[in-house]
Amino acid sequence: xxxxxxRVIRTEDPRLLTSGGVYVDDxxxxxxHGAARVTFVRSPVAHGRITGIDIAEASQQPGVIAVLxxxxxxxxxxxxxxxxxxxxxxxxxxxxxxxxxLLATDTVRFVGEPVAVVITDDRxxxxxxxxxxxxxxxxxxxxxxxxxxxxxxSLLFPAAGSNIPFANPVSDDDAPFDxxxxxxxxxxxxxxVACLPMEGRATxxxxxxxxxxxxxxxQNAQLCRLILCGALGMSPDQIRVIVPDVGGGFGAKVGIxxxxxxxxxxxxxxxxxxxxxxxRSENLVAMTQGRAQLHHIKIGGTHDGKILAYRIxxxxxxxxxGRMGKFLPGLTCLMAQGVYDIPEVQAGFRVVVTNATPxxxxxxxxxxxxxxxxxxxxxxFAAELGMDPAEVRRRNFIAPDQFPFQTKTGALYDSGEYxxxxxxxxTAARYEELRREQESRRARGDxxxxxxxxxxxxEITAADGAAGETAKLKVSDDGTATVYTGSSSHGQGHxxxxxxxxxxxxxxxxxxxxxxHGDTDLVPVGVGTYASRSLQLGGSAVYKAxxxxxxxxxxxxxxMLEAAQADVVLDTLTGLWQVRGDPDTALSWAxxxxxxxxxSLIADVSFTADVPTFPFGAHVSVVxxxxxxxxxxxxRHVTVDDAGPVLNPVLAxxxxxxxIAQGAAQALLEEVLYDADGNPLTSTLxxxxxxxxxxxxxxxxxxxxxxxxxxxxxxxxxGEAGTIGATPAIQNAVIDAVSYLGIRHIDMxxxxxxxxxxxxxxxxxxxxxxxxxQ
Amino acid sequence: MKVDLTVNGQDITADVExxxxxxxxxxxxxxxxxxxxxxxxTSCGACTVLLDGESVKSCTVLxxxxxxxxxxxxxxxxxxxxMHPVQRAFHxxxxxxxxFCTPGMVMAIVSLLKENPHPxxxxxxxxxxxxxxxxxxxxxxxxxxxxxxxAEVPA
Numbered sequence: 050x051x052x053x054x055x056r057v058i059r060t061e062d063p064r065l066l067t068s069g070g071v072y073v074d075d076x077x078x079x080x081x082h083g084a085a086r087v088t089f090v091r092s093p094v095a096h097g098r099i100t101g102i103d104i105a106e107a108s109q110q111p112g113v114i115a116v117l118x119x120x121x122x123x124x125x126x127x128x129x130x131x132x133x134x135x136x137x138x139x140x141x142x143x144x145x146x147x148x149x150x151l152l153a154t155d156t157v158r159f160v161g162e163p164v165a166v167v168i169t170d171d172r173x174x175x176x177x178x179x180x181x182x183x184x185x186x187x188x189x190x191x192x193x194x195x196x197x198x199x200x201x202x203s204l205l206f207p208a209a210g211s212n213i214p215f216a217n218p219v220s221d222d223d224a225p226f227d228x229x230x231x232x233x234x235x236x237x238x239x240x241x242v243a244c245l246p247m248e249g250r251a252t253x254x255x256x257x258x259x260x261x262x263x264x265x266x267x268q269n270a271q272l273c274r275l276i277l278c279g280a281l282g283m284s285p286d287q288i289r290v291i292v293p294d295v296g297g298g299f300g301a302k303v304g305i306x307x308x309x310x311x312x313x314x315x316x317x318x319x320x321x322x323x324x325x326x327x328x329r330s331e332n333l334v335a336m337t338q339g340r341a342q343l344h345h346i347k348i349g350g351t352h353d354g355k356i357l358a359y360r361i362x363x364x365x366x367x368x369x370x371g372r373m374g375k376f377l378p379g380l381t382c383l384m385a386q387g388v389y390d391i392p393e394v395q396a397g398f399r400v401v402v403t404n405a406t407p408x409x410x411x412x413x414x415x416x417x418x419x420x421x422x423x424x425x426x427x428x429x430f431a432a433e434l435g436m437d438p439a440e441v442r443r444r445n446f447i448a449p450d451q452f453p454f455q456t457k458t459g460a461l462y463d464s465g466e467y468x469x470x471x472x473x474x475x476t477a478a479r480y481e482e483l484r485r486e487q488e489s490r491r492a493r494g495d496x497x498x499x500x501x502x503x504x505x506x507x508e509i510t511a512a513d514g515a516a517g518e519t520a521k522l523k524v525s526d527d528g529t530a531t532v533y534t535g536s537s538s539h540g541q542g543h544x545x546x547x548x549x550x551x552x553x554x555x556x557x558x559x560x561x562x563x564x565x566h567g568d569t570d571l572v573p574v575g576v577g578t579y580a581s582r583s584l585q586l587g588g589s590a591v592y593k594a595x596x597x598x599x600x601x602x603x604x605x606x607x608x609m610l611e612a613a614q615a616d617v618v619l620d621t622l623t624g625l626w627q628v629r630g631d632p633d634t635a636l637s638w639a640x641x642x643x644x645x646x647x648x649s650l651i652a653d654v655s656f657t658a659d660v661p662t663f664p665f666g667a668h669v670s671v672v673x674x675x676x677x678x679x680x681x682x683x684x685r686h687v688t689v690d691d692a693g694p695v696l697n698p699v700l701a702x703x704x705x706x707x708x709i710a711q712g713a714a715q716a717l718l719e720e721v722l723y724d725a726d727g728n729p730l731t732s733t734l735x736x737x738x739x740x741x742x743x744x745x746x747x748x749x750x751x752x753x754x755x756x757x758x759x760x761x762x763x764x765x766x767x768g769e770a771g772t773i774g775a776t777p778a779i780q781n782a783v784i785d786a787v788s789y790l791g792i793r794h795i796d797m798x799x800x801x802x803x804x805x806x807x808x809x810x811x812x813x814x815x816x817x818x819x820x821x822x823q
Numbered sequence: 824m825k826v827d828l829t830v831n832g833q834d835i836t837a838d839v840e841x842x843x844x845x846x847x848x849x850x851x852x853x854x855x856x857x858x859x860x861x862x863x864x865t866s867c868g869a870c871t872v873l874l875d876g877e878s879v880k881s882c883t884v885l886x887x888x889x890x891x892x893x894x895x896x897x898x899x900x901x902x903x904x905x906m907h908p909v910q911r912a913f914h915x916x917x918x919x920x921x922x923f924c925t926p927g928m929v930m931a932i933v934s935l936l937k938e939n940p941h942p943x944x945x946x947x948x949x950x951x952x953x954x955x956x957x958x959x960x961x962x963x964x965x966x967x968x969x970x971x972x973x974a975e976v977p978a
């Protein structure tokens with residue numbers, strides 16, 4: 050029986066459960082013996098000019114080894130002169146006039162920006178001394194939020210002449226809407242949220258004999274090394290990056306960011322081994338955050354529910370430094386039309402800089418924003434028509450026979466069964482029954498009203514499939530296998546999944562398979578884990594390597610058995626090679642590997658995919674809204690998430706669960722807030738409303754597996770489905786609960802305060818209407 | 824100041840700063856690194872350990888306050904190489920992904936089940952309100968707690 054598709058519990062867990070993971074701050078590597086602590090001095094102002102830094106008092110404190118500022122970075126090449134517009138293709142940081150320094154030089158642009166580092170023997174000394182670094186700021190007017198950025202009254206980068214690094218304006222052609230029976234317009238906020246991995250950023254670094262070793266909590270060691278080479282002017286052979294256990298990433302740990310580069314630089318500068326693990330208060334102002342888009346939409350169609358035209362105008366708040374250029378809103382526009390066949394789609398965006406924490410990828414990275422808004426727009430359109438939102442979706446889905454489907458915004462969807470996914474999830478949720486229950490509660494005038502939200506989505510995974518992924522598979526003469534993977538686990542269960550693939554293909558039992566990732570000395574070439582790419586690229590690479598090892602083994606076994614290669618077969622249940630039909634000839638992997646000149650069988654491969662894949666699904670969410678307090682309770686969440694055949698349901702379900710919770714968090718609770726001066730109001734976990742177990746139900750997951758032909762495993766990505774599907778379903782459910790009051794839209798997060806205000810406004814409008822008609 | 828703690832059954836005496844937090848004592852003095860620090864406002868529960876059998880957030884207890892007391896961390900939970908029922912349930916139910924919140928989460932559940940050996944799902948959820956997880960959506964953590972409650976032999 051094949052092990053693929055079965056519920057294999059993880060090989061990673063016993064260690065994590067008994068002795069705990071070894072995260073960066075847990076490392077006891079000999080090179081880090083006696084390592085000093087790095088503490089950052091960060092800007093307390095959102096926008097200001099640094100007029101002086103006095104390190105004298107701090108330097109004299111007990112345990113202080115060094116206090117370093119930008120002035121000490123004289124061993125680094127000066128940044129290249131600003132040229133061009135600074136906006137590249139792909140998820141690259143803005144350059145040119147928008148460039149981000151390491152330690153701040155003359156200007157600070159967000160609260161939390163690193164200004165100096167204090168290096169001390171222990172962590173408490175570091176906090177004491179950092180308080181005594183005296184920095185004088187001339188405060189400049191803060192640009193808080195995209196609207197302020199667009200006015201251009203205060204500029205973050207005066208040399209750039211504006212706060213808009215890039216604009217791809219949306220069409221203003223209204224002709225497609227003029228022919229519609231019904232047109233709805235709406236401003237929709239996709240608010241700024243914290244990525245919040247439970248382990249914040251953490252780095253250790255040691256420089257010795259010309260070689261820099263950097264341990265970093267990252268989603269990809271090899272990219273870290275590439276970035277470090279550029280930032281520190283070193284060659285790849287001078288840097289080793291090791292990624293130990295990583296306590297969650299969610300996009301915010303792709304590569305290595307400026308704070309960690311500063312730590313690596315400081316280790317080289319001082320010759321001391323250094324450790325840094327940020328506090329949560331630092332994390333909530335200085336780790337990149339997600340979303341932060343404003344949308345204006347217009348949707349139009351016929352009386353009978355056919356959507357004829359859709360427009361989305363996106364403003365992406367990049368924060369102070371555009372860490373991903375124009376990539377995120379570009380992806381939002383690419384996926385703008387969702388699962389619908391819409392004759393006219395207009396999508397455009399502007400990227401702005403503001404005095405806030407930089408924005409980068411967060412689980413879904415541009416796609417949840419697209420899905421949230423088209424799914425909101427369809428509900429607005431349905432409400433205007435007085436039609437059931439599920440029915441409007443059915444009338445507009447791309448049909449199964451339309452694939453491959455070219456969207457108006459440039460995506461080529463591979464496959465999808467959108468109507469089937471929606472019907473499946475509606476049936477499981479008992480949609481009609483829920484609607485009847487809703488009717489009864491409305492008729493009774495219950496305080497607690499029921500809301501039912503629907504979303505149907507398509508997303509793009511492994512968008513950079515051409516970059517591929519690596520795998521090296523080695524079978525040794527003791528019969529064990531070792532997989533060196535360019536993918537990078539930070540909780541997903543790669544070690545279990547890759548061992549399953551090896552057992553399936555080679556018949557070597559999982560417990561004889563070791564998986565190694567995240568070390569540039571051991572895996573020099575790799576891409577890493579993000580964009581739901583691991584299984585379809587990294588897993589396919591393991592599959593490909595296994596096939597090559599098998600070919601070589603067959604050659605060896607044929608030689609040993611003095612048989613024709615065509616007659617030599619591998620029994621993948623027993624892991625034995627034999628001449629077909631002659632069990633007496635059985636050879637083990639140990640024997641076959643031992644027969645090679647080097648004592649092992651090795652395949653070193655890269656797997657690339659020419660095109661991305663497009664998973665899809667549908668979610669139904671059921672909420673209860675207390676109409677007196679505005680409190681929302683999520684009662685049920687039912688999903689179909691089709692990412693092709695499932696390698697291990699345990700792992701795939703885990704990905705879906707986590708994504709749903711993060712979607713619920715954005716829909717209901719979480720938002721990074723600033724005051725009018727750009728001071729963060731949510732810089733601790735006491736202030737930022739991270740979602741807990743008490744606010745969530747158990748989830749109801751349905752099975753749907755439509756294979757793709759893009760890779761040999763037939764799989765698509767599952768890691769981000771939850772945030773993409775759940776966020777709009779939950780938001781729609783909240784609005785649906787109070788729609789009988791005439792409420793058409795409530796922005797996320799649907800906090801009690803915001804829901805109560807909407808209800809209150811609606812009541813007042815109804816009363817005014819009554820008074821007017823009397 | 825001099826403190827004397829019993830950690831997972833072992834006496835540890837050390838001369839520490841008055842302000843040293845228990846979690847840093849465990850990590851840096853006792854060299855037990857399973858207990859993690861996830862925040863600085865007693866909000867996330869990653870650092871949850873047992874103090875004389877009751878769960879505490881070790882980032883909010885001074886080593887000095889714990890002097891003379893028994894501390895249990897996740898490293899001290901297994902017996903004779905056998906995982907504790909809560910650890911076993913986490914493994915079986917896939918109650919962990921990245922593992923960072925896990926030691927605190929496991930200790931919180933050990934304590935919760937001691938107080939309420941057969942909780943309802945809602946009681947588990949409410950009981951875990953002070954422990955954050957960003958990976959699992961809590962679904963399998965709750966299932967693990969309920970499974971452990973079913974499995975645990977009454978003492």
